[in-house]
Amino acid sequence: MSQDLPKIGILTISDRATRGDYEDLSGPAIQAALEDYLATPCRFERRLVMDEVPDISAALRSFASEGCALICSTGGTGPAPRDVTPEAMEQVCHKMLPGFGELMRKASLDAGVPTAILSRQTAGILERSLVVNLPGKPGSIRTCLDAIFPAVPYCIDLIGGPYLEGDPQVVQVFRPRKK
Amino acid sequence: MSQDLPKIGILTISDRATRGDYEDLSGPAIQAALEDYLATPCRFERRLVMDEVPDISAALRSFASEGCALICSTGGTGPAPRDVTPEAMEQVCHKMLPGFGELMRKASLDAGVPTAILSRQTAGILERSLVVNLPGKPGSIRTCLDAIFPAVPYCIDLIGGPYLEGDPQVVQVFRPRKK
């Protein structure tokens, strides 16, 4: 029954997409990438919010309380005045995982995007959810997800979430052997 | 009229240079590098302060309120007791950009300086100014600026500053295409 499947929340953070000024392409791009990686069937839920800290915080908390193992956001991580996703992350996450941001910026730099250093993308733990910020641009999402996804299922194991398996044809999910 | 040119502030943070124990070579080295990169004529303003949080904070705020698009500091980013530049940054900046510090440390490591990991260099946004911390040593300044400068003009665009062009013979300034 689909109610029992692991749940993944996708949050598009964008004033313009929320107002309907343009179509949200980023949320669907994240879902497509995750469906491609995962061998375990999952239930996806996508939402849109404005670039406002209270809206973003409320949406992240709501996804976490609904039991999402993974929450991916897109947008709002740059230096512009309306970019406030990291401020919401600091407010709601009880642990920050700086290695995600480091590796995503490095992957984007290696892909030939020198402005990757402007991104304040990070990841953190909120209750039993792993929250990962992705870029706003659909074209950059896959670069970042490809870099970090191999570590995502083991992180979800460590915080008490469902056991997710990757499709070995697409991604090499890594779980260290026990010491 | 030079009053209308984009303004760049350069802050040398050093007890000894401020007291006149030695000549400030770092501030002029930063100005020389930026004049080399930039095709857009700019006005430069250089100041010196002691390694004290209130002095550094006041100088950064002053440059920002005078409309500097870019503020570069040199010195005070190490682990020694008198190194307090990052503490002043945390106090005055409303957004931190960790990707700058990551890339500058990587560039210094790649240049054969293993002690680059001791640097607490960062960058941040203060009002409508981009503030970037550079090393205190003149010889390391160019290594760090070469690494991060391609992303600087676009960052200044995003925070509402003047449009700066680089000299393509010297540096490849990068502006992503709109999505």
Place this chain on the structure above:
Amino acid sequence: MSQDLPKIGILTISDRATRGDYEDLSGPAIQAALEDYLATPCRFERRLVMDEVPDISAALRSFASEGCALICSTGGTGPAPRDVTPEAMEQVCHKMLPGFGELMRKASLDAGVPTAILSRQTAGILERSLVVNLPGKPGSIRTCLDAIFPAVPYCIDLIGGPYLEGDPQVVQVFRPRKK
């Protein structure tokens, strides 16, 4: 007299090792690596604590007040609920050195461990001690220490500690020339 030798504290942070559920292999692995690197004879002191912020904080403060030049911890840096080493670090250190965590995660990634991005390892300054977090797994400790050790003696110089020399057959300790 051994009382006058530079002192190094090693803190194993592990519920199970502290309760005696298994033998602490990580603390001794750190000591073995440091003895291998160092040409200067040092006195080592090893302790174990549970994964609790107050216990970790107290142990770090105690090592610092006893004059340890270097304190290495192992364990407690992941995203799991009982992993709280970084929270204790934030509480006791007055300066954080993000370059250590960045380089240790990169070294582990380069060694083929994609889950290195889950580590929240960092380093910081506590009074006149350099505190460095290492992984909990004995097999990953040497990878991380090899990466950062060349910068450790100079950091200890900068915070007023003893002059430590490395064994040039084992490690290339780096001290920049004065400007």
